[in-house]
Amino acid sequence: xxxxxxxxxxxxxxxxxxxxxxxxxxxxxxxxxxxxxxxxxxxxxxxxxxxxxxxxxxxxxxxxxxxxxxxxxxxxxxxxxxxxxxxxxxxxxxxxxxxxxxxxxxxxxxxxxxxxxxxxxxxxxxxxxxxxxxxxxxxxxxxxxxxxxxxxxxxxxxxxxxxxxxxxxxxxxxxxxxxxxxxxxxxxxxxxxxxxxxxxxxxxxxxxxxxxxxxxxxxxxxxxxxxxxxxxxxxxxxxxxxxxxxxxxxxxxxxxxxxxxxxxxxxxxxxxxxxxxxxxxxxxxxxxxxxxxxxxxxxxxxxxxxxxxxxxxxxxxxxxxxxxxxxxxxxxxxxxxxxxxxxxxxxxxxxxxxxxxxxxxxxxxxxxxxxxxxxxxxxxxxxxxxxxxxxxxxxxxxxxxxxxxxxxxxxxxxxxxxxxxxxxxxxxxxxxxxxxxxxxxxxxxxxxxxxxxxxxxxxxxxxxxxxxxxxxxxxxxxxxxxxxxxxxxxxxxxxxxxxxxxxxxxxxxxxxxxxxxxxxxxxxxxxxxxxxxxxxxxxxxxxxxxxxxxxxxxxxxxxxxxxxxxxxxxxxxxxxxxxxxxxxxxxxxxxxxxxxxxxxxxxxxxxxxxxxxxxxxxxxxxx
Amino acid sequence: xxxxxxxxxxxxxxxxxxxxxxxxxxxxxxxxxxxxxxxxxxxxxxxxxxxxxxxxxxxxxxxxxxxxxxxxxxxxxxxxxxxxxxxxxxxxxxxxxxxxxxxxxxxxxxxxxxxxxxxxxxxxxxxxxxxxxxxxxxxxxxxxxxxxxxxxxxxxxxxxxxxxxxxxxxxxxxxxxxxxxxxxxxxxxxxxxxxxxxxxxxxxxxxxxxxxxxxxxxx
Numbered sequence: 001x002x003x004x005x006x007x008x009x010x011x012x013x014x015x016x017x018x019x020x021x022x023x024x025x026x027x028x029x030x031x032x033x034x035x036x037x038x039x040x041x042x043x044x045x046x047x048x049x050x051x052x053x054x055x056x057x058x059x060x061x062x063x064x065x066x067x068x069x070x071x072x073x074x075x076x077x078x079x080x081x082x083x084x085x086x087x088x089x090x091x092x093x094x095x096x097x098x099x100x101x102x103x104x105x106x107x108x109x110x111x112x113x114x115x116x117x118x119x120x121x122x123x124x125x126x127x128x129x130x131x132x133x134x135x136x137x138x139x140x141x142x143x144x145x146x147x148x149x150x151x152x153x154x155x156x157x158x159x160x161x162x163x164x165x166x167x168x169x170x171x172x173x174x175x176x177x178x179x180x181x182x183x184x185x186x187x188x189x190x191x192x193x194x195x196x197x198x199x200x201x202x203x204x205x206x207x208x209x210x211x212x213x214x215x216x217x218x219x220x221x222x223x224x225x226x227x228x229x230x231x232x233x234x235x236x237x238x239x240x241x242x243x244x245x246x247x248x249x250x251x252x253x254x255x256x257x258x259x260x261x262x263x264x265x266x267x268x269x270x271x272x273x274x275x276x277x278x279x280x281x282x283x284x285x286x287x288x289x290x291x292x293x294x295x296x297x298x299x300x301x302x303x304x305x306x307x308x309x310x311x312x313x314x315x316x317x318x319x320x321x322x323x324x325x326x327x328x329x330x331x332x333x334x335x336x337x338x339x340x341x342x343x344x345x346x347x348x349x350x351x352x353x354x355x356x357x358x359x360x361x362x363x364x365x366x367x368x369x370x371x372x373x374x375x376x377x378x379x380x381x382x383x384x385x386x387x388x389x390x391x392x393x394x395x396x397x398x399x400x401x402x403x404x405x406x407x408x409x410x411x412x413x414x415x416x417x418x419x420x421x422x423x424x425x426x427x428x429x430x431x432x433x434x435x436x437x438x439x440x441x442x443x444x445x446x447x448x449x450x451x452x453x454x455x456x457x458x459x460x461x462x463x464x465x466x467x468x469x470x471x472x473x474x475x476x477x478x479x480x481x482x483x484x485x486x487x488x489x490x491x492x493x494x495x496x497x498x499x500x501x502x503x504x505x506x507x508x509x510x511x512x513x514x515x516x517x518x519x520x521x522x523x524x525x526x527x528x529x530x531x532x533x534x535x536x537x538x539x540x541x542x543x544x545x546x547x548x549x550x551x552x553x554x555x556x557x558x559x560x561x562x563x564x565x566x567x568x569x570x571x572x573x574x575x576x577x578x579x580x581x582x583x584x585x586x587x588x589x590x591x592x593x594x595x596x597x598x599x600x601x602x603x604x605x606x607x608x609x610x611x612x613x614x615x616x617x618x619x620x621x622x623x
Numbered sequence: 624x625x626x627x628x629x630x631x632x633x634x635x636x637x638x639x640x641x642x643x644x645x646x647x648x649x650x651x652x653x654x655x656x657x658x659x660x661x662x663x664x665x666x667x668x669x670x671x672x673x674x675x676x677x678x679x680x681x682x683x684x685x686x687x688x689x690x691x692x693x694x695x696x697x698x699x700x701x702x703x704x705x706x707x708x709x710x711x712x713x714x715x716x717x718x719x720x721x722x723x724x725x726x727x728x729x730x731x732x733x734x735x736x737x738x739x740x741x742x743x744x745x746x747x748x749x750x751x752x753x754x755x756x757x758x759x760x761x762x763x764x765x766x767x768x769x770x771x772x773x774x775x776x777x778x779x780x781x782x783x784x785x786x787x788x789x790x791x792x793x794x795x796x797x798x799x800x801x802x803x804x805x806x807x808x809x810x811x812x813x814x815x816x817x818x819x820x821x822x823x824x825x826x827x828x829x830x831x832x833x834x835x836x837x838x839x840x841x842x
Contacts, residue, residue, distance in 0.1 A: 128655065130785050131785060132789065188627060191628060196633075527835070569633060570632040570636055576626065
């Protein structure tokens, strides 16, 4: 994967400081704009946005939907590439997952600030309160709150679990570079962030499973979230918000916007960090093809809903559809058509698919187009629904723009900071394998922990592990290396699918808890007649049940991965192995534990020395 | 390779994690306890008044009827605060020179009502009507406590929404015979639920579905 003699050490070091500081200044300026506009918003109320009857929602919900769509798109792209075992995952996952987390944070600004009294935001949560009230679980607004929390939780889990081994690499790199106290703090901060990850075969075994399960849960929660958002619209009486295709339209739009933003970021990051050898033309054309396919999917959704409205829709729906394309906010509809549906068609030409510049432009235009889609869906419908007497002109106020630009500033600021601190490309998946020499080192007179053999290849380590286990019954052995090793896992007899149970138990428990809470609250705790809906309206509870179940499954898997691996563990005998710093780079270590008395160190050393290929070095490791 | 962290680092990390986790939970618990404390809801706190009027003395020991002073409690939304003339029905005859009552006499002389400090307060967005409660068998003491035992007037209930709702959701548990409404020491009899249900039917009190509708109180 790494070409032209480039090493992973170069990743993260190449971005020009000047460009970074300029971008940081721009991001901070936008954040300042956000702070100022929020000050006026809190001072004066949401009237500063110009929200009024009938357009009670405008840029607050448009921008929110757009950001969360981008976040969803990023998470799904990364998850699908991982689940499909695509080699492109290693190059794109970090950018996509970071974008998902930051997009969710940028979106997360809106739900609180768009409340009339934002300081009472916690009223939306179920907590023991002096009103004797529950959130109304039959309302899609509550589903949305649960969906967002679940999405944020799962995307954070995916992002952090994926990052863990890379943080260990950064720790080792910083520790190696540290001279005395200088640089020690940096190494220790990375060390704490890495939770003591030491790349043991058992660690990797659980990590691979946890990462994949989290990715699957990410896809599920995105489905629940986008469906929930669409059903939230269907819960109103506005014309054109009830198409049964709307959940799919929402999902397709979110994926297109997310892939568009990802394309922009990938091209910028590739250029800024000089990663042409890691993010190759293959990845560029993969993203281009994704954009093309998603644009066609969006075209189908728009076409199908238009045709079905024209064929069988009532007069108000037909008028609404026509007004989207011809009414006062038609610019946003044509923004959708030109930016998100037509522009990606340039990728029908194979030559343009390989051009990073074209990819960035088209990705940006797809993002903007989907923003137009949200705007036209919400504003064009609201400002003219049924009665001519309630028609009301609307325009985007300065404070709406300022808040939106500010949310972009927050997004940009966090991206810049994170890409300064963590590798922009997953190191565990993009690593050169070269063969250097090792240096053994002695230890104090602490009790012996084990005997370690250093190998240049996974195969050597796996072979040694198998031999050690076969030679002495009950001997505790483990392997350490920079990448997940299926062979080592097999040699250690680790059971595949050992994490699945945690996902199932966590998910089912979370789903039952949420379903139980919704049922208790609406059936018994907070009896309230809403439009004659039955008290036990179980279909209303499905969306929050699914998304909260996913969140609990994700948290359980991430937690089980850490607990099962006995992490965090900052000080561990394995770090005493001579040359262990390279276990996160290019070396593999097989360790026989001699503390269990199954084998004495001399016998273990003799066994290891007899291996073929022979180990590069053998060290006695003390506690 | 050297150890990056000393052997004790893990203990410190675990302690830090525990402190953060336990601290977050404790913060929520403390915040909840403070928000619901009598200190914040001012239950049992008697504010200073221009005249140290004692309900215990007037209503408990002398046996004045509540309605002697709060004359509109049966007919209007507010129970009514007595004008200075009501005080003067007696105090023009007894304790006429008491220094404690000087503000009352000043009030009469200057035609300025006494400015009592309000004890029981509901927010502006709550519609409350004394008359309907009193005439449907909700006793004074259900909300105001035993006034005949109160030297200085204090709030007996938090008047948070859950206080109102526990009765609106289940009126039968609190409804009394009309004759007991003014009884400050009324206790629910053992068979209150059966009696309450009969009284609810007798007074035509509509069910919880109506009583707990938002617009019943937030009009």
